[in-house]
Amino acid sequence: MRLTRQRLNRTLLRRQHLLERVDATPEEMARHLVGLQAQETLPPYLSLQARLTSFDPYAVTRALEERSLVRLLTMRGTIHLLDPGDALVLRPWTQVVMDRVQRNHADPLPQLGRALVQAPPRGTWKGTGGVAYEPLEEWIGAPMREPDVPDIVRRYLAAFGPASAADVTTWSGVTRLGPVLAGMDLERHEDEAGKVLYDVPGGVVEDEDAPAPPRLLGTYDNLWLSHAGRDRVTEPAKRRHWMGPNGGVGMMLFVDGWLEGLWRMADDRVEVIELFRDLTKRERADLDVEIDRVEGLLGR
Numbered sequence: 001m002r003l004t005r006q007r008l009n010r011t012l013l014r015r016q017h018l019l020e021r022v023d024a025t026p027e028e029m030a031r032h033l034v035g036l037q038a039q040e041t042l043p044p045y046l047s048l049q050a051r052l053t054s055f056d057p058y059a060v061t062r063a064l065e066e067r068s069l070v071r072l073l074t075m076r077g078t079i080h081l082l083d084p085g086d087a088l089v090l091r092p093w094t095q096v097v098m099d100r101v102q103r104n105h106a107d108p109l110p111q112l113g114r115a116l117v118q119a120p121p122r123g124t125w126k127g128t129g130g131v132a133y134e135p136l137e138e139w140i141g142a143p144m145r146e147p148d149v150p151d152i153v154r155r156y157l158a159a160f161g162p163a164s165a166a167d168v169t170t171w172s173g174v175t176r177l178g179p180v181l182a183g184m185d186l187e188r189h190e191d192e193a194g195k196v197l198y199d200v201p202g203g204v205v206e207d208e209d210a211p212a213p214p215r216l217l218g219t220y221d222n223l224w225l226s227h228a229g230r231d232r233v234t235e236p237a238k239r240r241h242w243m244g245p246n247g248g249v250g251m252m253l254f255v256d257g258w259l260e261g262l263w264r265m266a267d268d269r270v271e272v273i274e275l276f277r278d279l280t281k282r283e284r285a286d287l288d289v290e291i292d293r294v295e296g297l298l299g300r
Contacts, residue, residue: 002194003197009233010206014210015204016160021051021053026052029052030086034086037078039078040218040220043220046251049294050215061125067139081123084140087117088136093174096175098113116135119139153181156171165181167227167228212254214289216251234258250274251264
């Protein structure tokens with residue numbers, strides 16, 4: 001099947017639970033998404049708020065304290081909020097990424113060479129305190145395991161697909177995945193340029209005209225960091241508004257499934273920095289509802 005960019009957009013949003021919120025726990029959502037980008041403290045909370053019908057940020061704090069969620073360097077050599085079982089598999093799989101970073105830096109961070117968890121209060125809701133590291137296996141009480149790479153790829157595709165081997169590499173930082181995907185029992189689609197995109201058997205492809213409500217996400221979210229083209233939810237010209245010389249310059253505002261503005265937090269309120277186009281009256285009303293919802297989170 002040849003898939004348009006619009007259809008790939010809606011399919012990604014469906015699999016990310018950004019077309020409709022779902023009733024799930026933070027742990028369940030972290031497993032489904034194969035981790036939440038957590039390089040900064042706030043983005044994983046915004047990611048969960050955008051995807052869950054009901055979300056208590058202190059549930060994440062409890063999960064970190066009870067070790068049913070962990071903060072660990074994995075994909076792309078960045079911090080992710082992970083299910084402990086996933087952490088034990090993803091860390092050894094992505095160690096090649098840490099090794100690559102370590103070779104390129106004279107004074108690497110200590111967690112690059114060793115699997116170290118960022119222990120609470122780091123990453124807790126409005127928690128304070130410096131970074132403290134604990135060995136992953138001791139923190140969880142279980143050994144790291146040999147990664148089942150085809151299983152990891154299938155889970156990526158279920159949450160981010162259809163996708164190419166280059167997309168999986170962009171998401172993970174791990175290279176030489178083309179032969180892995182080619183050897184798996186996967187469905188094949190094509191994008192508008194004719195590039196092969198792999199998918200899990202029976203993976204639902206969403207309709208182009210599926211409604212996509214506004215969503216407010218953090219400075220970083222795997223939604224737009226996990227494909228080689230990085231254009232599933234952004235247009236290059238609009239993405240440049242977000243991308244500064246040292247990373248993102250604002251949190252991201254999506255309307256009708258696409259990046260259409262930037263926002264920031266000011267005294268637990270949402271302040272829209274810039275909109276990239278005029279919104280319709282309905283879009284503005286829906287955005288106001290979403291802003292109220294996010295401000296309810298920020299005020300907790």
